[in-house]
Amino acid sequence: MTYKLTYFNFTALGEPIRFLLSYLDIDFEDNRIEVEQWPSVKPTIPYGKLPLLEIDGKVLNQSTAICRYLAKKANLAGSDDFESLLIDIAVDNFQDFRLNIISYWYESNEESKAAKYVKLVDETIPYYMERFENIVVENNGYFVNGKLSWADLFFIGILDYLKFRAEIDLLNDRPNLQALREKVLAVPKIKSWIEKRPSTVDIA
Amino acid sequence: MTYKLTYFNFTALGEPIRFLLSYLDIDFEDNRIEVEQWPSVKPTIPYGKLPLLEIDGKVLNQSTAICRYLAKKANLAGSDDFESLLIDIAVDNFQDFRLNIISYWYESNEESKAAKYVKLVDETIPYYMERFENIVVENNGYFVNGKLSWADLFFIGILDYLKFRAEIDLLNDRPNLQALREKVLAVPKIKSWIEKRPSTVDIA
Numbered sequence: 001m002t003y004k005l006t007y008f009n010f011t012a013l014g015e016p017i018r019f020l021l022s023y024l025d026i027d028f029e030d031n032r033i034e035v036e037q038w039p040s041v042k043p044t045i046p047y048g049k050l051p052l053l054e055i056d057g058k059v060l061n062q063s064t065a066i067c068r069y070l071a072k073k074a075n076l077a078g079s080d081d082f083e084s085l086l087i088d089i090a091v092d093n094f095q096d097f098r099l100n101i102i103s104y105w106y107e108s109n110e111e112s113k114a115a116k117y118v119k120l121v122d123e124t125i126p127y128y129m130e131r132f133e134n135i136v137v138e139n140n141g142y143f144v145n146g147k148l149s150w151a152d153l154f155f156i157g158i159l160d161y162l163k164f165r166a167e168i169d170l171l172n173d174r175p176n177l178q179a180l181r182e183k184v185l186a187v188p189k190i191k192s193w194i195e196k197r198p199s200t201v202d203i204a
Numbered sequence: 205m206t207y208k209l210t211y212f213n214f215t216a217l218g219e220p221i222r223f224l225l226s227y228l229d230i231d232f233e234d235n236r237i238e239v240e241q242w243p244s245v246k247p248t249i250p251y252g253k254l255p256l257l258e259i260d261g262k263v264l265n266q267s268t269a270i271c272r273y274l275a276k277k278a279n280l281a282g283s284d285d286f287e288s289l290l291i292d293i294a295v296d297n298f299q300d301f302r303l304n305i306i307s308y309w310y311e312s313n314e315e316s317k318a319a320k321y322v323k324l325v326d327e328t329i330p331y332y333m334e335r336f337e338n339i340v341v342e343n344n345g346y347f348v349n350g351k352l353s354w355a356d357l358f359f360i361g362i363l364d365y366l367k368f369r370a371e372i373d374l375l376n377d378r379p380n381l382q383a384l385r386e387k388v389l390a391v392p393k394i395k396s397w398i399e400k401r402p403s404t405v406d407i408a
Contacts, residue, residue, distance in 0.1 A: 047297055047335065065292035072285050081276050088269035093251055099303070109316055131251065 003028035007051040008035070010202050013063040014051045016157035020070040020150065022193035032198070064091060064154075071150030083145055090135070090143045090151040097128040098162060105165045121168060129170055129177070136176040141183070148187070156184040164202040207232035211255040212239070214406050217267040218255045220361035223388075224274040224354065226397035236402070268295060268358075275354030287349055294339070294347045294355040301332040302366060309369050325372060333374055333381070340380040345387070352391070360388040368406040 003021060007014030009032040021028045033041055033050065042048045046061050053060045060066055068088070071077040078084030104120050107113040132143075132155070140146035143155065159181065163170050171178045184190060207225060211218030213236040225232045237245055237254065246252045250265050257264045264270055272292070275281040282288030308324050311317040336347075336359070344350035347359065363385065367374050375382045388394060 047300065048331075049300070060289065060293060062293045062296040065289055065296055068292060069285060069289040081273060085264065085269055085273040088272060089264060089266045092266040092269055096251065096253070103307075109313055112313055112316065127252075 001056050002054075004031055004054040005029065005051060006031045006033060006041075006045075006054070008033055008038075009198070010161060010200055012158060012161035012202065015161070016067050016150075016154040017051060017053060017063060017070070018193060018197070019153045019157045019190055020067055020074060020076075023076070023153065023187065023189045024070060024074050025189060030198075064095065067091075067150055067154055071153075074150070076148060076150040076153065078144070078149065083149075086144045087149045087151045091154050093128070093131075094151075094155050094158065097124070097132075098158060100124045100128075101162055101165050120166065125166060125168060125170065129174055133174045133177050136180055141176065141180060143180075148184075152180060152184050153190070156181050161202045205260050206258075208235055208258040209233065209255060210235045210237060210245075210249075210258070212237055212242075213402070214365060214404055216362060216365035216406065219365070220271050220354075220358040221255060221257060221267060221274065222397060222401070223357045223361045223394055224271055224278060224280075227280070227357065227391065227393045228274060228278050229393060234402075268299065271295075271354055271358055275357075278354070280352065280354040280357065282348070282353065287353075290348045291353045291355045295358050297332070297335075298355075298359050298362065301328070301336075302362060304328045304332075305366055305369050324370065329370060329372060329374065333378055337378045337381050340384055345380065345384060347384075352388075356384060356388050357394070360385050365406045 003026055005014065005017055005021070005028055007017075018028075018030065045052055046059060049061060051061075051063050051066070053066045068077060068091075071087075078087050100120060104113060104116040107116055135143055142148060143151040159170065171181065185194060207230055209218060209221055209225070209232055211221075215222075222232075222234065249256055250263060253265060255265075255267050255270070257270050272281060272295075275291075282291050304324060308317060308320040311320055339347055346352060347355040363374065375385065389398060
């Protein structure tokens with residue numbers, strides 16, 4: 001089978017997919033679109049959004065759905081339906097958090113953008129990060145049931161980008177999330193991906 | 205097992221869960237919070253958002269994850285991993301569409317809100333609805349592979365609320381989506397739910 005991932009030259013929503021493809025030891029084409037190419041690419045793709053994964057030419061959008069599919073192949077999607085549910089909940093909580101950061105970043109009204117940033121830093125980031133830290137404490141160092149799942153890979157995969165956009169060290173005073181990050185980045189297949197991946201502006 | 209759904213007195217994100225619980229013939233407590241109660245409820249729940257489903261007292265948030273879990277029990281979540289992926293993609297495409305409508309609705313700056321509404325009506329709604337209509341044509345009257353899945357129940361479940369917020373008949377000139385709506389609402393367990401559900405402002 002052939003795998004072609006099309007995304008921008010960022011980590012962001014592409015990176016959890018790259019993590020999972022690497023974890024699965026799948027050779028994939030890592031097609032990175034430059035910002036200048038985007039206006040000509042956008043009208044040609046299903047819902048005008050990236051990332052896209054093409055598996056044997058079948059064009060698939062929606063990064064969360066793609067990650068879940070790859071995670072099943074990697075046995076990282078839960079050992080029963082209830083565990084899968086807990087993983088899905090964790091990932092959608094990350095997505096809500098991400099949307100708050102993105103909503104600030106893409107705000108075009110300068111006054112609203114400044115107000116959103118204050119709320120983000122003073123309220124939203126501490127609110128979510130405190131909860132994420134506590135979940136990892138309650139689950140023995142992982143997001144769900146004390147073992148590695150795609151929730152962990154997803155969160156650590158998008159973290160650099162969120163930090164880059166929020167311009168804040170999200171893991172400051174979150175020792176359990178810091179330890180989770182180190183564990184995920186030490187997984188051999190993830191480690192070799194990190195060593196060979198292209199350098200991008202959103203990586204600290 | 206006991207099931208308690210907590211949501212506002214709207215259809216919106218609660219209704220796909222109510223559809224699936226009804227489809228499964230599960231007796232559930234349909235706990236509806238009035239808007240005035242919300243400020244006192246919000247701080248007491250996991251991420252300050254509804255809906256929540258409590259299964260035997262276990263508190264679960266994230267409506268998409270909950271629907272997927274219930275859909276597996278109902279055999280509406282795909283017959284293999286690839287079909288499940290296509291269903292998940294369809295649902296996340298609906299969520300992107302919903303977020304566009306919500307982003308207009310909750311915009312606090314009046315000027316930005318007016319501009320968002322124009323874009324919503326002239327661009328976003330036709331863009332998504334045309335694609336949704338075409339998918340149903342290509343898939344013999346359903347969203348995925350010519351058979352009923354939770355993607356159909358999810359879409360039809362939130363449709364009234366989206367129409368209410370957008371103040372537009374989203375199914376105008378979309379005969380295949382209209383036919384899908386009629387099919388879903390004619391499923392006996394869904395039909396009896398619709399007949400007995402409380403009347404809310406967002407139901408046409």
